[in-house]
Amino acid sequence: MLLSNLVINKDEPIYIQIKRYISNMILKGLIPNNSKLPSTRELSQVLNVSRNSVTLAYEELKADGLIYSVSGKGTFTKSNSSLNQSNWCINWEDKQNSYSKVANDMDIIKNEIPWENNLISFKSISPNGDMFDIDELKKSFLNRLSLEGHKLLNYGYAKGYKPLIEYLLEYMSKKGVDTYNKDILITNGFTEGLDIILSSFTSSGDYIICENPTHNTSIKIMKALGLKLIGIDINENGLDFDLLEVKLEKYKDKIKFAYITPSYHNPTGTVMSPENRYKFYNLMKNNNIPIIEDGFNEELLYSSSHIFPICSLDNLSNGIIYIGSFSKILFPGMRIGWILADKNAISKLESVKRCRNIHVSFLDQGILYDYLQNGAFEKYIKKVRKFYGDKFNFAYKCVEKYIPNEYIFGDGGLHLFLKLKNIDTRELLNKCYEKGVIFMPGDIFYINNEVNNTLRLGFSRLSFEEIEKGIKIIGETIKELPIKD
Amino acid sequence: MLLSNLVINKDEPIYIQIKRYISNMILKGLIPNNSKLPSTRELSQVLNVSRNSVTLAYEELKADGLIYSVSGKGTFTKSNSSLNQSNWCINWEDKQNSYSKVANDMDIIKNEIPWENNLISFKSISPNGDMFDIDELKKSFLNRLSLEGHKLLNYGYAKGYKPLIEYLLEYMSKKGVDTYNKDILITNGFTEGLDIILSSFTSSGDYIICENPTHNTSIKIMKALGLKLIGIDINENGLDFDLLEVKLEKYKDKIKFAYITPSYHNPTGTVMSPENRYKFYNLMKNNNIPIIEDGFNEELLYSSSHIFPICSLDNLSNGIIYIGSFSKILFPGMRIGWILADKNAISKLESVKRCRNIHVSFLDQGILYDYLQNGAFEKYIKKVRKFYGDKFNFAYKCVEKYIPNEYIFGDGGLHLFLKLKNIDTRELLNKCYEKGVIFMPGDIFYINNEVNNTLRLGFSRLSFEEIEKGIKIIGETIKELPIKD
Incomplete structure (x- = not known):
């Protein structure tokens, strides 16, 4: 002092x-x-x-x-020296570069209606914290700390906590992925995973294929880095492969990556069929376009379909970079995800991770590892599959009953995606907000915000009563709106 | 599966x-x-x-x-389909962009002699984990979790955990900083703080002033982002202000920032005098060049000099962005640092942080907050000041006794920096390595690796016996080396 x-x-x-x-x-x-x-x-x-x-x-x-x-x-x-009298005023708004501008302009936390206590909010797709097993977490913390002591609290390795990496290699292997010649980098969640991959292997002006709509955070990251997005529509029949082939023909050599979320795709909630996974993989392979696979909520399989990640098709090759994360359903506050890819690619990403922020908290990695390997995660996953599955089914039925729509997207997960008939969902949102209900307008998931009649309903943190009440209000409000042609 | x-x-x-x-x-x-x-x-x-x-x-x-x-x-x-027979092999080495190349080429973990069990290593300046008070950490974990429950484990705010932000504003205020119109962003340590500031407010090709030598991680971050470094020498008399004025004259309008570490500067360990802090601040202010102040190890004041951060000179202005971190001395494995700056600047950085990785682990922030506010940190700091202070003094005496040198830099901290007489410290390192002693060659701290007769000795994790033994070996090895002119 x-x-x-x-x-x-x-x-x-x-x-x-x-x-x-x-x-x-x-x-x-x-x-x-x-x-x-x-x-x-x-x-x-x-x-x-x-x-x-x-x-x-x-x-x-x-x-x-x-x-x-x-x-x-x-x-x-208060000195009498005149040297320091004048204020020094920098206009930080003007100092921003284009990267910061995109990150700020596309920051939905700043731009969308915020959550308030008295609202029924369908905006969030974050997990319900009441389901977290805090006692198991405590046990893992105390156990890991007594085993590892101060090692968990001092500098660690950029790649991550070794036992966690080995656990995840085995975990991916159980999904059918051959991990020979593959390696894992632990990241601060999916978001950092995608950002680090693109920051290392693309340059401003490069083209990238993605689903349209797709995860708004991914659009933000890609645009902030100056990438040009080639959107491939997802409609009632899934990914539009005809359009994909047209775009491949047109942009072929300029395309650096394809980014895809095959399971419980955000926002549509659709699960890509095994046939389409296979078709997509081979199309990219034949065009030599590496794939970034977003393993979003893959753990949350309610349905009976047989699912394997696309990267399990790549077993003797190295064309897929897979990003995994438990934190969409478990402890997102801890921010832990991982990248599985070719050993040489991981080695490059490891140094970039070190350059960015050294490594992910070793304390958190140690706790999570303990929680995973002692079986607590498996117990948790069984519990939440049923919990969210029941909510999904209930929300689906409520939408069918109350909301006039053109199509309901969603095979599972923590949300539904609706296409309405000639309704501007921004207008709808404003009216619903007046009645105490908010949701995520669908335009933020389109690469040019070009579709205005869709919306995403996240139900993970709402009770059955709130789900029904909120969906009913949305339905009633739609009926009050003027229909557009 | x-x-x-x-x-x-x-x-x-x-x-x-x-x-x-x-x-x-x-x-x-x-x-x-x-x-x-x-x-x-x-x-x-x-x-x-x-x-x-x-x-x-x-x-x-x-x-x-x-x-x-x-x-x-x-x-x-083993299907008989020929479609998937061929391997798909991507050369990830070639896919790297220039950012990844710099981050990889300058990754000292990959390029320098690694620590081995039987070595006396003066390479590290990370804190001694034996000093961590694990029981206090456990108490903080259990207390915070019982107070906050699952809130600490779900998504939080990009800016950080509010009680921690408020604690740090108060903490900075005790250092003489007026926090009116200032705000704080919590980052994954100092490294992410610097990276996010530069990623938001500079563009490739911009000029930046920095001390020479300076922290190698900072050089890496700046070069990876394509910045042009204007190094200002630090010598026996401190920062070379004459050179600084010459460079200001020459590059004036192109310079985007000045980056400076006034306390226990890495690698020299010098503390900038209050007079020079004042002079430096006003020089930058008069040239309208914002300052990034690295508060590196500021908490570790052994000496009796009166020290305030440069940002305390900026109280009614907004020209300084200060980066703080406890994790150089406390729990670096948790990766928590902070940026204090103008509110508007922090708002921009907040969205960039959200775009990069959403936020720092709320669990870790909660634990650290609890640890700070219950007084455990204050107790810890008193203990380690004495612990490291004694080691510093001992190492200093050993160097005076055993190592022929031109100059010993260092006013405190966790390391000493030596300038030798006509000795190539890379050659010295190779010889010492054969005898079981390693240190950090000084060239990595110079912006063009242009100085080859310096070395850094980190002693934080060594015993008194190891310090004396290791320094003696270095001294003896020097005497065996051919002297260059």
């Missing part, structure tokens, strides 16, 4: 020593104009002197015109 | 059902060539059938030429 090194002697009144010390500092220019001084209480504690002595010193300094007080703000220095 | 959705009926032998299911999948192309199948043990568990049934099914599939086993790797599919 400022002034904490003043040494008080016993030969002089204390307030005089304090006064002289501060006044010297100010007059020498060692405390600049308008510097905030400690409060009298603080300074008396730091110097271990009575508060009266400090108060007296401050009074005299005020009388000398060297300091001044502002009510509610504190006490400040 | 692959195959987990096979439904077994009771009318047919189980192995026949398994065989037919897998063979259909393979022949339809739904399991591609060379896919790994679950082991017989795994599949029998998943399907809840006897292992013998699975083994029998696999035997028959092998006999049909549809699957094959590789010893030690598992069982794989």
Whole structure:
């Protein structure tokens, strides 16, 4: 703290020593104009002197015109030097580069209606915290810390906590992925995974294939990095392969990656069929376009279909970078995801991760590893599959009953995606907001915000009563809106 | 898991059902060539059938030429479709962009001699984990979790955990910083703080002033982003202000930022005097060049000098972005740092942080907040100041005694920086390595690796015996080396 090194002697009144010390500092220019001084209480504690002595010193300094007080703000220095009188005012808005501008302009937290206590909000697709098993988490924390001690608290490796990496390699292997010549990098969630891959292997102006609509955060990351998005429509029949082939023909050599979310796709909730996974994989392989596979909510299989990640098709090759994350359903606050890819690709990404922020919290990685390997995650997953599955089915039925629609997308997951008939969902949102219900307007998921009659309903944090009440209100509001052609 | 959705009926032998299911999948192309199948043990568990049934099914599939086993790797599919026969091999090395290349080329973990068990290593300046108070950490974890519950485990705010932000604003205020119109963003340590600031407010080709030598990670981040570094020498008299004025004159309008570490500067360990802080601040202010202040190890004040961060000079202005971090001395594994700056600047950085990785682990932020506010950090800091202070003094004496040198830099902190007389410290390092001692060669801290006679000695994790033994060996080795002119 400022002034904490003043040494008080016993030969002089204390307030005089304090006064002289501060006044010297100010007059020498060692405390600049308008510097905030400690409060009298603080300074008396730091110097271990009575508060009266400090108060007296401050009074005299005020009388000398060297300091001044502002009510509610504190006490400040006032030198007569003109050097530091003028304020220095930088316009940080103008200092932003294009990357920051996109990240700010597309920040839905800043731009969309915020959650409020009295709203029924279908905006969120984050998991329901009431389902978290906190006691298991505590057990894992205490167990891991007693096993590893301060090692979990000191610097670790950029690639991640080794036991967690090995666990995840085995976990991916159970999904049918051959992990020979593959490796894993632990990231701060899916978001960092995608950002680090694109930041390492693309340059501004490169083209990238993606589903349209797709995850708004992914659109933001790609646009912020200056990538040009080639959107392939998802409609009632799934991905539009005809359009894909046309685009491949047109942009072929310029395309750096294809980004795809085959399971519980955000926002549509659709699950790509095994046939289409196979078709998509071979199309990319034949065009030599590496795939970034978003394993979004893959763990949350309610349906009976047989599903394998696309990267399990790539077993003896290295054309797919897979991004996984438990945190869409488990402890998102801990921010842990992973990238599975070719060993050489991971080695490149590892150094980029180190350059960005050294590594993901080793404490969190240790806790998560313990939680996974002791079986707590498996128990949790069984519980939430049923919990969210029941909600999904209920929400689906409510939509069928209450909301006139053109199509309901969604094979499972934590949300439904609706296509309405000639309804502007921004207009609908404003009307619903007045009635205490909000949802995510679908336009944010389209690469040019070009579709205005869709909406996403996230139900993970709502009760059955709220789901029905909210969906009913949305349905009623639609009927009040003018129909457009 | 692959195959987990096979439904077994009771009318047919189980192995026949398994065989037919897998063979259909393979022949339809739904399991591609060379896919790994679950082991017989795994599949029998998943399907809840006897292992013998699975083994029998696999035997028959092998006999049909549809699957094959590789010893030690598992069982794989072998379709006759030619579509997927060829491997797809991407050269990820070549796919890297220039950003990844710099991050990889300058990754000292990949390029410098690694730590080994039997070495006396002066390379590290990370804190000594034995000093961490694990019991206090446990208390904070349990207390915070019982107060906040699942809120700490679900998505939080990009800016950070509010109680921690408020604590840090108060903490900075005690350092003499007026926090009016300032705000804080929590980052994954100092590294992410610097990267996010530069990623938001600079563009490739911009000029930036920095000390030379300076923190190698900072050089890496700046170069990876394509910034042009204007190095200002630090010598026995501190920062070379004459050179600074020359460079300001020459590059004035092109300079976007000045990056500076005024306390326990890495690698030199020097502390900038209050007079020079004041001079530097006003020089930048008068040239309208915003300052990024690295608060590196500021908490570790052993000396009696009166120190305030440069940003305390900026109280009514907004020209300084300050980066703080406890994690250089406390729990670096948790990766928590912060940026203090103008509110508007923080708002921009907040969206960039959200775009990069949503936010820092709320669990870790909660634990750290609890640890700080209950007084555990204050106790810890008192203990380590003495612990590291004693080591610093001891190491300093050992260097004076054993190592012929031109100059010893260092006013405190966790390391010393030595300038040797006509000795190539890379050559010295190789010789010392043979004798079981390593250190950090100084060239990595110079912006063009242009100085080859310096070295950094980190002593934080070494015992007094190791410090003396290691320094003695370095000194002896120097005497064996040929002197250059």
